[in-house]
Amino acid sequence: MKKVLIPTKLDTVAxxxxxxxxxxxxxxxxxxxxxxxxxxxxxxxxIVRSEKVTPEIIDALPELKLVVRAGAGYNTVDTKYARRKNxxxxxxxxxxxxxxxxxxxxFMLAGARHLVTADISTRAGKWEKKNFMGSxxxxxxxxxxxxxxxxxxxxxxxxxxxxxxxGYDPMISPALAEKIGVELxxxxxxxxxxxxxxxxxxxxxxxxGMINCKLLRLMKDGATLVNCARAGIINEDDMxxxxxxxxxxxxxxxxxxxxxxxxxVANIADVMLPHLGASTKEANFNAAKxxxxxxxxxxxxxxxxxxxxxGIPDGLDEAYQRLAFVLTSIASGYLGKDKHPTRxxxxxxxxxxxxxxxxxxxxxxxxxxxxxIFQDASDAASFLESRGIELLNRNVNDEKHYGESMTIDLFxxxxxxxxxxxxxxxxxxxxxxxxxxxxxxxxxxxxGHNLFVEYNDQxxxxxxxxxxxxxxxxxxxxxxxxxxxxxxxxLAVIKxxxxxxxxxxxxxxxxVNAQHAFQFSFEA
Numbered sequence: 001m002k003k004v005l006i007p008t009k010l011d012t013v014a015x016x017x018x019x020x021x022x023x024x025x026x027x028x029x030x031x032x033x034x035x036x037x038x039x040x041x042x043x044x045x046x047i048v049r050s051e052k053v054t055p056e057i058i059d060a061l062p063e064l065k066l067v068v069r070a071g072a073g074y075n076t077v078d079t080k081y082a083r084r085k086n087x088x089x090x091x092x093x094x095x096x097x098x099x100x101x102x103x104x105x106x107f108m109l110a111g112a113r114h115l116v117t118a119d120i121s122t123r124a125g126k127w128e129k130k131n132f133m134g135s136x137x138x139x140x141x142x143x144x145x146x147x148x149x150x151x152x153x154x155x156x157x158x159x160x161x162x163x164x165x166x167g168y169d170p171m172i173s174p175a176l177a178e179k180i181g182v183e184l185x186x187x188x189x190x191x192x193x194x195x196x197x198x199x200x201x202x203x204x205x206x207x208x209g210m211i212n213c214k215l216l217r218l219m220k221d222g223a224t225l226v227n228c229a230r231a232g233i234i235n236e237d238d239m240x241x242x243x244x245x246x247x248x249x250x251x252x253x254x255x256x257x258x259x260x261x262x263x264x265v266a267n268i269a270d271v272m273l274p275h276l277g278a279s280t281k282e283a284n285f286n287a288a289k290x291x292x293x294x295x296x297x298x299x300x301x302x303x304x305x306x307x308x309x310x311g312i313p314d315g316l317d318e319a320y321q322r323l324a325f326v327l328t329s330i331a332s333g334y335l336g337k338d339k340h341p342t343r344x345x346x347x348x349x350x351x352x353x354x355x356x357x358x359x360x361x362x363x364x365x366x367x368x369x370x371x372x373i374f375q376d377a378s379d380a381a382s383f384l385e386s387r388g389i390e391l392l393n394r395n396v397n398d399e400k401h402y403g404e405s406m407t408i409d410l411f412x413x414x415x416x417x418x419x420x421x422x423x424x425x426x427x428x429x430x431x432x433x434x435x436x437x438x439x440x441x442x443x444x445x446x447x448g449h450n451l452f453v454e455y456n457d458q459x460x461x462x463x464x465x466x467x468x469x470x471x472x473x474x475x476x477x478x479x480x481x482x483x484x485x486x487x488x489x490x491l492a493v494i495k496x497x498x499x500x501x502x503x504x505x506x507x508x509x510x511x512v513n514a515q516h517a518f519q520f521s522f523e524a
Contacts, residue, residue: 002299003063004045007033010070011281011288014047018292021300037061047291050258050275053077058085068295070287071096071278072149073202079309079374088298089309092290094149096278100228101153103277104198107226107251108137110271117270135222137161143190144182146200146229147172148370152180154198166190169387171368173342176388186338191218196226203230204369211235216242224249228277231255231265240268253277309374316355320404323424323431324359325373326446326522327408328366330433331420333452333518339412341367343390346409349402356393360384363391363408405434439482439491447522448477449496453508454516457483457490461512465492468508474498489515 004018006027015025026040033051037043037060046053046061047068055078058064069077069091079089110116113134121128138161144151147169155165167182168190177184187210190197197219201207211225211234219225223246227234231254243250252269253276265272278287297303304310312318328344335341344363348356357377364380365373371383384391405425412418423435424446433444436452444450455461466476478495500519509517 002044002065003040003042004047004295005036005040005043005061006047007031007036007051008047008049008070009284010047010049010291011285013285014070014288014292017289018295021296023295033057034060045295047295048076049287050076053082055081058082058087066090066295066298068092068291070291074308075203079372083309083311083374086311088304088307090291090294090298090306091308092287092294093306095287095290096283097149097153099280099283100150100277101157102280103253103273104150104154104226104228105157107228107253107271108142108196108198108224111224111226111249111251112137137163137196139163140195141166141193142196142198143167143185143194144198144200145169145187145190146370147177147180147182148200150228151198151200154200155180155182163196166194170337170340171370171383171387171389173340173388175342179388184340187215188218191215194223195220196224198226199229199233201229201233202369203232206369208232209235211239213238213242216246216248219246219248222247222249224251226251228253236264236268239265243268304376305378307376308372310361310376312358313355315351316358317426319426319429319431320352320355320406321359321362321373323426324406324408325362325366326431326520327406327422327424327433328363328410329522330436330446330452330520331408331410331422332367333520334420334422334436334516335410335412335418336516336518339418341389341410341412343392343411344384344409345392345394345411347394347396347407349396349398349406350404352404352406353396359406360391367410407435436491438484438487442480442482442491442493444480444493446520449499449519449521451492451494451496451500451505451508451519452516453492453494453512453514454489455492455512455514457488461490462492464512465494465508468504468511469494469496469500472504474500 001022001024003024009029015027018025028036037057042063043061044063045066047070049070053067058081064087067077067082067089072091072093074091077089082089114132118132141164143166144154145168147167165182166185168187174184216238225248249270250268251271252265253273255263258275294306360377360380361375362373364371364383403425405423407423409421421437424433430445433442433446435442475497476494477497480493483490499521505517505519
């Protein structure tokens with residue numbers, strides 16, 4: 001039977017379950033993955049925790065067919081290279097969520113009651129009771145940035161403290177937020193109103209360094225910030241600057257590298273742990289059991305749920321998945337960051353209609369940085385359902401002769417519905433956006449940096465935008481300017497040589513009195 005290599009301290013339930021199914025299992029946490037890969041070249045399944053699965057490791061295992069990351073995050077696995085080698089990569093989402101949620105509560109209590117410093121003092125023979133006056137969690141306000149599995153479990157774990165719970169998550173509908181007992185608000189409002197702020201967002205280009213001086217200075221004096229997410233989402237220099245001003249209590253469990261050595265946050269963290277979020281017996285057991293069960297399901301029943309780098313079916317050009325991602329991203333940008341999608345409607349024309357489900361993952365990835373474009377369609381559907389977002393694929397009339405094209409519509413709001421509709425296709429192997437809302441014949445090739453500005457049709461507006469960009473030495477590469485004659489509006493889509501700062505986009509919107517102004521950047 002197949003050989004499984006487990007180069008990590010994973011609960012033995014995985015090895016036991018796989019052995020029962022006649023798999024050959026090698027589990028060794030004492031030697032490096034490089035050494036083990038060289039010794040076990042016939043490995044077909046690799047189950048890891050935090051070990052890095054690089055192209056070099058993959059090439060060293062020529063028989064490898066499946067990599068299972070026993071945990072939710074899989075940034076330590078080169079998923080794209082694995083896909084090129086026809087190797088499936090799975091994760092076990094949710095297995096560690098409760099452990100992390102409980103760790104947040106532990107951090108909050110430790111910070112509020114000075115547990116670490118008081119312990120050190122008392123062990124030293126001191127009696128500094130007056131120096132350790134604490135505070136209570138009951139009746140306070142917590143803001144949770146990111147309402148995925150961990151964020152929502154944290155809400156449940158805090159029920160006994162009778163706290164007011166604020167939350168931010170662009171994927172959560174107002175109806176679902178009310179159901180789980182959280183008040184939706186902006187990130188700025190969370191930092192301004194909360195006694196405790198807990199971070200549960202991924203690290204990517206959009207979130208990296210987002211916790212900066214601007215947000216930190218909004219915090220109440222003596223408020224607590226807990227980071228059990230990713231190290232890079234906090235600007236450490238800004239934290240260093242603001243911490244003393246606001247007397248912020250900072251609790252941290254994540255670092256750029258999980259390894260021994262000096263930690264850059266050591267002089268600003270009040271409580272810091274060696275990435276213990278998932279380090280519970282229960283979480284380790286759950287992740288191990290899930291990893292083994294998913295391995296068996298993958299090979300014996302063809303179950304591909306939780307595959308995060310899934311391929312595409314025969315007959316579908318992968319470029320159409322990128323197109324679905326691009327169209328949804330533009331629609332999301334048009335709606336605005338303060339609008340939460342509550343419904344998605346799609347139309348796929350021509351031969352694309354038979355591949356509709358394969359577009360669900362890229363559509364979901366476009367509106368949530370938590371989701372990966374290569375994940376399975378069923379995972380995407382479950383993800384949308386968990387956020388209270390309805391997905392409807394409409395019947396199409398191919399007599400319109402749209403060819404192989406697609407339309408993505410996003411809807412937001414309950415009483416007053418906001419809508420964004422985008423259509424596109426592929427022409428001469430290039431992605432092409434043909435319509436945004438009622439601005440037809442757009443014919444935009446969406447790669448690079450594209451500024452969208454919708455305004456009341458009048459002369460001089462494009463010149464004014466060009467002047468503002470020119471003052472900042474931003475060059476215009478291409479320009480599209482369709483009109484919606486019925487509404488009396490124009491749309492300027494300006495491709496620039498560099499990314500436009502958010503503050504400059506806001507200035508353009510204000511100066512030309514635009515209804516919408518946003519930027520979309522994409523590299524093919």
